[in-house]
Amino acid sequence: VVSLIIDIHTHIGEYEKHWSETLARTVSRGHGKPEDFKEMWDIDLDAYIADMDDAGIDVSVVMGMDFTRVDPTRTPADYIYKFLQRDDRLMGFIGLQTIDTRDRFNAPALKEFEEAVTEKGFVGLKLHPNYSHYRPNDKTAYPFYQKAVELGVPVLMHMGTTPATFAEYDAGHPRYVDDIAQDFPDLKICVAHMAYPWAEETLGLMRKCPNVYTDFSAACIRPIVLTWNLVLAKEYQMMDRTMFGSDYPCCTPRKDFIEWIKTDLNKQCEKSGWPTFTKGEIDNILGNTAKDYLGL
Ligand SMILES: [Zn+2]
Numbered sequence: 001v002v003s004l005i006i007d008i009h010t011h012i013g014e015y016e017k018h019w020s021e022t023l024a025r026t027v028s029r030g031h032g033k034p035e036d037f038k039e040m041w042d043i044d045l046d047a048y049i050a051d052m053d054d055a056g057i058d059v060s061v062v063m064g065m066d067f068t069r070v071d072p073t074r075t076p077a078d079y080i081y082k083f084l085q086r087d088d089r090l091m092g093f094i095g096l097q098t099i100d101t102r103d104r105f106n107a108p109a110l111k112e113f114e115e116a117v118t119e120k121g122f123v124g125l126k127l128h129p130n131y132s133h134y135r136p137n138d139k140t141a142y143p144f145y146q147k148a149v150e151l152g153v154p155v156l157m158h159m160g161t162t163p164a165t166f167a168e169y170d171a172g173h174p175r176y177v178d179d180i181a182q183d184f185p186d187l188k189i190c191v192a193h194m195a196y197p198w199a200e201e202t203l204g205l206m207r208k209c210p211n212v213y214t215d216f217s218a219a220c221i222r223p224i225v226l227t228w229n230l231v232l233a234k235e236y237q238m239m240d241r242t243m244f245g246s247d248y249p250c251c252t253p254r255k256d257f258i259e260w261i262k263t264d265l266n267k268q269c270e271k272s273g274w275p276t277f278t279k280g281e282i283d284n285i286l287g288n289t290a291k292d293y294l295g296l
Pocket of ligand 1: 009011063158247
């Protein structure tokens with residue numbers, strides 16, 4: 001049986017047009033690449049496709065961003081939509097803010113979300129509460145969760161911290177997803193990045209809330225921590241709700257990250273005296289779980 005490889009979490013954009021200088025500089029610094037941030041954050045769309053071919057990725061999910069309440073970073077739905085037309089393997093999540101600059105419910109964004117799904121084929125909603133300075137369980141966000149349930153699409157949230165100083169540290173804590181998971185039991189919610197450094201707390205949340213998933217996108221930069229967090233996911237019996245993502249342009253070439261998951265992950269486990277992963281578990285994190293999360 002051939003199983004799918006799904007990259008659940010990627011980004012595209014042009015430096016300074018879609019990503020602020022502050023975001024590009026600080027995230028590159030966080031990834032140990034402080035020098036070449038302009039190139040890293042100026043995505044060549046042909047290179048994105050070529051990287052997908054090289055890595056043998058069957059489905060790659062492209063996520064929008066909108067932090068404009070706090071920072072100029074924004075990847076508009078139209079820009080992503082245009083890219084989605086290029087390849088059948090691409091799927092899109094619209095990136096929006098649920099709250100406006102006056103701390104009120106962002107009604108135009110809700111309309112945009114609905115149109116993106118019903119008219120443009122977007123398959124989910126991406127939120128960045130910490131970058132936009134609100135808590136995920138803020139009541140202004142509730143109409144968006146309700147709409148996602150009505151449209152039958154999942155939500156993925158940037159959770160955990162970020163190297164970007166302007167973001168709010170506390171807003172990334174997975175504790176704020178508990179209310180949403182309970183109030184919308186039919187909504188699939190992905191707590192991205194295992195909400196680092198709160199990975200074990202994310203797993204605790206997932207155990208009590210069966211509609212919460214996680215991805216370990218961008219975590220390739222800390223392979224020992226990532227290995228340990230996946231061991232924790234296994235111990236908490238959450239391997240069937242844990243998903244591979246690159247956070248492209250981070251963790252590239254994606255081929256190397258996938259190869260690391262297939263071989264080096266178990267080598268690191270053996271070296272550390274930790275339990276290893278079965279082929280079934282690896283297949284789940286590389287694609288089967290994402291297939292279920294996306295409803296494919
Ligand atoms: Zn993201």
